Amino acid sequence: MATEHADDELAKLERLSEVYAPSGDFERESSARDTGPYYAAAEEVLPELEPEDPRVSGAKASAEGKAFPVDRRDFMRLFSMGAVVGATACVRRPPETVLPYVTQPIDMVPGVATYYASTCGLCSAGCGIMVKTREGRPVKLEGIADHPINQGGLCGLGQASIQGLYHPERLKSPLLKQEWTYTPVSWERVYKVMAERLKNKKRVAIFTGGATGHRHGFFRDVLRAMGSSEELLYTWEPNGLHQAMAKAHHVAFGEARIPRIEFQEVQYVLGIASDIHEQGISPVYHAKGMSQGLSYQNGKMGTFVQLESNMTLSGAAAHERLVIAPGSEALAALLLVEILYDHPLAKGSNEERRLIKEVLHEHRKEIAGGWDALGISQKQLSAVADALVAKPSLVLAGGSSAFTAEATKLQLLTVCANILVGAYGKTLILHQGWHTNPVVSGDVQRFIADAASLDAVIIIDSDPLFTLPAALHIKELFQKIPLVVSLQAFPVSSDEVAHLLLPAHHYLESWGDEQAVAGLWSMRQPVVRPTTESRQSEDVLLWVLAHLGKNLPYADYLAYLKERWQDLNRVMAPLVGFDTFFQAVQRKGFITQFSSQVVGELRPLATHLRGELFAPKKDALYVVSPLDHRLHDGRGAHLPVLQECPDGLTTATWDSWAAMNPHTMTRLALKRNQVVQIKTPAGEISLVLYPMPGVHPQLLVVPRGNGSQDKRNTIARGVGVNPLALYAGEFEPESGQPITAATEISLTGTSTMYRLATLQKHNDINSRGEIIKNYSLAEMQTREHMTKDLDTVPDLFPTLAGAEHRWGMSIDLNKCNGCGACIVACSLENNVPQVGREQIILGREMQWIRLDRYFAADVDHPRVTFQPLLCQHCNHAPCEPVCPVFATTHDPEGINAMTYNRCVGTRYCANACPYKVRRFNWWTHAWGKMGERPQDRNPRALNPDVTVRTRGVMEKCNFCVGRLREAKHTAKIAGRKLHDGEVQVACQQTCPSEAIVFGNLNDKFSRVTKQRSNGRAYLLLGGDPEHGHYGLKTLPNVNYLAQVSHQARDEANHHQPAASGHGEQSEHA
């Protein structure tokens, strides 16, 4: 019966798609092949979805009823698009008039979410995402649980991209520059203008960002079809690590591959200024790997040692961190290779050793005199070397905080080190499943050389003006090009040189694919009807070609992709027909087939390592500008949820800062929050100082990402400073990436003071050792087998022992690396408003989960601990008895619940809460007019499952009670009990390092119960139950797992005032 009905519906769909041919003038003028259905108009296939009220409709001119012949491919295209996506996804609910469906679309139940698999498009890591859509609107992005790269996790940037989809400052229509102003024009006009101006032009270029799928190939095809050359495709990514690593392996083994780490095998990792937890190659993949492979489990723990001059999240996560001089990373690698070479346990064939010997010979001078410049002792590095050769290990080097002129040399020396420790083929995999390089190295240099000769350039999803050093005069280069077209999903700074500004689809509206790891193909599919008058970039190029009369044989980019995927079909699943194959991949999001390929022998390296290695001067100050771990190069700067997500180490929001060693600040008589002027020969900037323990005394760290001056971007405009003004625009010779580190500066303090909006106002733990518990590995080996019972305490109150569920959470302090993905996930899941810089300075942030960061030990060599803190859901909640109106109560499943309607806002609960995790709505946060104030957000991006709160009401973490309820309903309908792990809360779901476990504490076999009874478990402010001290006796349902360190530590004594600046003083002094 039901299937019959569905069949009818399908038949109807098919008929409809015949009747509703694509509309719009330009499509009709194009060739017959080009009249394929265009995704922008869902009403074309399902006219009943178009609201009757023209004010709320998509204002699409209705088709004239022109029939067109449907061939098999068109049918399949319609079928997959219309049925799989369109039928469910392409509804815009009228904001005012609510009308029921006359005919309910199949596959769509209002109030029930539909999930689509796609691929994140924010960076080249290629994480698979599961897009939750409600009534056709994507509301949340989550990692695909079995995607090989992110395994369910997703970084903050990826999750926040949903705010970019609904961003009201996206272009509403194409803009054409006439004289000095931009006028909105129709797409038809755009194609005509472009066709006119590109006619007979030979030197047409495309300047685009990184991509690992078929996109660049398509661009090359387009350029060729235009009569231009495929040489004129320029690709640019500010994350230079890919290029440096690929280049180094190309030099060493003849293959431009980036090795994959085999985390199951690794026991010891040495990072040399590695930013593996921040941007790295694939932050989520590596965070998962480090967490699974190296963190404490069953009495065993791997080791991660980091040598760095900047303080990074990776350095904070490291078990041991050694501070080296700025810019001396290559030197460190060289000295390491030297020690390893002479080590009796060193590996490597005779030929390899000979080639390495050549390298060492080349640098004998530095080897002899380098120790002084490096800043750490030979003994320290030898100890590391001993461990490296003794255990399955690897050396991991480079990152955006070490992108000096020697970035590729550093990689080459690392290759040598990895050969000597026997990493290749064991812990580093080059022959199979390696990471791919999303760009072609050296393209920017090529572009600078070619720019004068170009007739036209089309900038696609890239912002060269903002992300390249100003000293390169990129702006002037673009200005000389007769036609510059900017095709962007969100307006960027580079638009100012463009003659045509075109709104491109957001990646959630686009087709595409990625191959971030060789053999792993991820599919990107549109999950929403376009929210503005945008077009898919690739389709725009196809239409332009059509107008030029130089058609490619594809109706649209999807057709192109399908053709490419047919090749994959033949290789990966030859037994399955293409349509089945394609649909299956659409559903799953990815497909893998790893094949083994031979890796070449080591080639001579010495020629690539010529020249003396950089050794920093003893009295100079240097600057480094790493990519911000939240905002990347600035591509996340227009997303309020990311601006408000705190930087892991400074906890700063909505700003840029210059981090400096506190001792250096004292020496130079500089204060916290003082604005300093930083000068280099290339330029100067003024920026506020932040005292950061652990930074090398000669280093100033100014993160990239902020500093946009674009007037159209009201979120990012005026926030922070772009440090790229400081760099001379020199390129690292091998990888062709601009240098953004170890540049000498002069620094002068100004009399201006400026408050940095940090979430944590006080950084010192004040010797309160019980907040962060710590055991040594040896201690843990005895504690491992002991079982704890944190819940049996002398108590007069009834417990929840008999309930079916008692929800609990366990947070592993050993795993958390402070990336902030949980904060973003929570904010998006629970409609937490962003409040802006001023309110954060006042202490009125609204985030339900926060990351407490404590420094310990001395200022130059601090240890850093991150502690995610959310509502602890105390069984004896201090907040509950004090509420006069029962607005906060305990629910029968152990959740400390909030009844917003009942709350009158006495705020007594917040005073009573010893964890201060409650958040008060000081204002009614505006949801409807994003852009006017930085904290405002588009209501369409709200999660309809969670209510928004008004002013005067207290709120806080509720263990994602909506998600729990949904899962329980599902289980109830299926007539079964909930399985452990079936329901995940938002922060846990996304955590890239799997630090959070959630589940039922009344289930003896659940993971969370096991962790809670582990010897490491403790309750925050819960005293020492082993000795009968129960602390505050709040009995939280959240427990922490103590940190484990390799050496024994006396926490209480070691938590000296290491904090920023002058310990005891809080920021307000």
Added chain:
Amino acid sequence: MKGSISGINEQILIGTGTKPEKTYYIALAIAVFCLLIGAVAWAIEIIYGMGVTGLNSPVYWGVLITNFVFWVGIGHAGTLISAILFLFRAKWRNSINRSAEAMTVFAVITAGLFPLIHVGRVWLAAYWMMPFPNTNNLWVNFRSPLIWDVFAISTYLTVSLLFWYMGLVPDIAAMRDRVTGFKRLLFGFMSFGWRGTLREWHHYEVGYGFLAALATPLVLSVHSIVSWDFAMSMQPGWHTTIFPPYFVAGAILSGCAMVYSLVLPLRHMFRLEEIIKAEHLEALIKLTLLTSTIVAYAYGVEFFVAWYSGNEFEWAIFQKRATGPYCFYFWVMVFCNCLFPLAFWSKRVRYNQTICFIICLLVNVGMWFERYNIIVSSLVEDFLPSNWGHYEPRLIEIALTVGSFGWFFTWLLIFCRFFPLVSMSEVKLIMPKPLRGDGASAAQKH
């Protein structure tokens, strides 16, 4: 007829019937202006939200709750003077008990505003805090100290009002007898047709005594309950058993000081020097001195217990109070409440009304800062250092504080204008038996 029993009426009612001094009108104008400032500030707060205040996380309570506790404290001396001292038959109270009671009533009304001003949704708080039967079967949380507050304050207000009004009845009757027309009708109604018969006086005395006995425990209970707002939470610096007696002593200290600083100018405005004698004021100063020493002792014990308990969180708060960024408020509190009143040991100082007036004003400042200190310096730095924050009152909170003084003084001044500031009947009670002939010289000794 100075000094005679009938002369009492003349002297006391001179202010109520005739025009008071010019200073009265200046004072009233200032009070009303301040009241308007406060009204505007509250309107702004209701329209825009609590964000207009300087409150934040972790300091969710600040100046507004300080004001609440301060005004409740002020309200204490009234009942103490009228009820407890009445029961002890302390005769010096009779000249000032009326003004003290009036102060109590208006101070409690002022205090009662602040919980409303400080909640996020005042439009709901006003009735959701009241236990009333409803179809949702929703009740208030009887475990919450805030609900205890609601009961304590409303009970105290009711009893104080009754007590105050009861004392007014014979005086209103006396006023009735001096006027004609509508006023006579009104005063007659307000005095319940009081005729001053022996029977009426008998019932009146018995009833007054009972009310005094009823009000006495309230003096102790109200501020104890207010102190539980703090003591019942886990916040270090708040969670301590010494709070109830400590708060009561502080309340009486601030109340006595406030009575002194109010009575002195009123005595001048309404020319009551003959009735409110220097000895009466001196007795009030002695009571101030006594409570000041109790408060000083409480401060000391609090510190001692914080150290002796071995609770690192508690001890950290106390160290920070005396030395941290908020130490200014702490030392203001210590100097004003403990050290300056030490001057009162000297009899010469006790009779020097200018010095006493200044010290009493300082005690009021000190008591305000005591509450500010308890609330803010405890909240800024609790268990987890990452919670720690900072608080500074903003303009709206200052305006609301100014407004509360305006509100209080407006009521008080209006009251003084229309009702006898000193209880005529009670002053008459303690007068020596009238002598035949010229009794003035005998009466003047009192």
